[in-house]
Amino acid sequence: MFKDIFKKSKKKKYVTVKHMKDNDVPEGIMVKCPKCEKIMYTKELQENLNVCFHCDHHMALNAYDRIDALMDKSSFVELDAQVETVNPLNFPNYEEKVEKDKAKTDLNEAVVTGSGTINGYKTGIAVMDSRFRMGSMGTVVGEKITRAIEHATRNNMPFIIFTASGGARMQEGILSLMQMAKVSVALNRHSEAGLLYIAYMTHPTTGGVSASFASVGDINLAEPESLIGFAGRRIIEQTINEKLPDDFQTAEFLLEHGQLDKVVHRNEMKEVLTTILKLHNRGEA
Template sequence: MIKQLFKRNKKRKYVSIEQKKEIDVPEGIMIKCDSCKKIMYSKEVIKNNHVCYNCDYHMMMTAHDRIESVIDKGTFEELFEHITSVNPLNFPKYEEKINKDQKKTNLKEACITGVGEINGSKTAIGVMDAHFIMGSMGSAVGEKITRIIEHATANQLPFILFTASGGARMQEGILSLMQMAKTSVALKKHDEAGLLYIAYLTHPTTGGVSASFASVGDINISEPGALIGFAGRRIIEQTIGEDLPDDFQTAEFLLEHGMLDMVVHRKDMKKTLGQILELHTTNDQGGEMRC
């Protein structure tokens, strides 16, 4: 009997490398969390608004997913979708990069703009997508954002902008940097009309975007753990000659130092925006703010 316990199981099957390749899980079914490295079913992560259900890490969302999660079904109307980038400085292989990302992301540019409703409240909205050339802001992105702000002003609508960007697009040089001023002027006119602007900063929001329209909201909101800043951490440390706190340039750090009004979990995103919009909507009967 003792011999039977230590007897090698001759029926055990060993799988070769070639056989393993044949039984690999198809691409796209599983996803790994960038924070805790847990491997999860993609469908479950999508149902959870792209938030890791193990460590609560907020993964980057596409612009399409963001709109689907926050805008009431069937109410979104895209505007200015025809605006796309050109190559004004004849930067080498810039058109190839744009075409490649257009195919990869199913986007024409690094942001989507339009109008829709959030819990019944109509609003203009812009959503940047870091999957398209890292959400960088070129002339087309700046023009789309400016036009949707002007549309909101002309139609007396609040405006919500979800930011996600690596900053200004280097391939367009000074033309890209000019978008910082152009969008800020449009927002100033929107403000002078007495209208609401909500800046919703998501991971990552850096460079020229963080230094312009992402930082001037009437209400500035972010998601847990989002990276928000202008220059990179290493550059700042080299410049000032000091080590920075571990949580420097995180949403929580900015909230603590008065740069944000609130940090909202993604599961509460639509509810929070709906409440803010409702509070700032004019009562048609009494003509007073419902605050």
């Protein structure tokens, strides 16, 4: 549907270093691409939205960096930043693990929600961050996304969710699984109000997240080579007793089989979303 709207522009900024070990890379100054193993300057890589200059591999992009790259300057207003996780099932050592992730990421949870503008078009947004408990969906993640969708519905705004998740959070058991239905109900009410929902899948989008709100967008987008699926490849192969294709559960495989509308290069993210929002604009921008 949105194929070839924009042309890619590739930069080639990298350092070729032979026989370099991981511990030889100066910490914080340079980054090695996990795919092609080229060495790049961290600052230049960040300016390219963590996309490798050589092989185009899309490395993880944290929630606030994605928001800064996408939303108009000073337009983003965060919602529910103060909401924090408790330990509803008294799972051993869970609170300690959450505190470690807070310190590591400067986040309270695995999703950042809010609203703002993208090239002038108002939209609600939720961005999951895989650095926090592997982006797993617990009660706070589900609650924050639900509140953000309800805010968008009340204010007649489209909504975008960037997914990055290992699935439901095991330490919260059935309470985590309940978030699948809760978020989906909020999205259904958003749809009944005649509003647009864009599901934008990044690496990885798996488990309960892929089986719920990541799969029900009016428009479904994904980043190149993202892992998208419910159960793991090995489990599926053992269950059906068949060897799966090498590209199974990749964004490109899903696009080929009609489950995505477009695979979007990260450098085209804002342009593509602007085009979609413009096409669906109801005159509020």
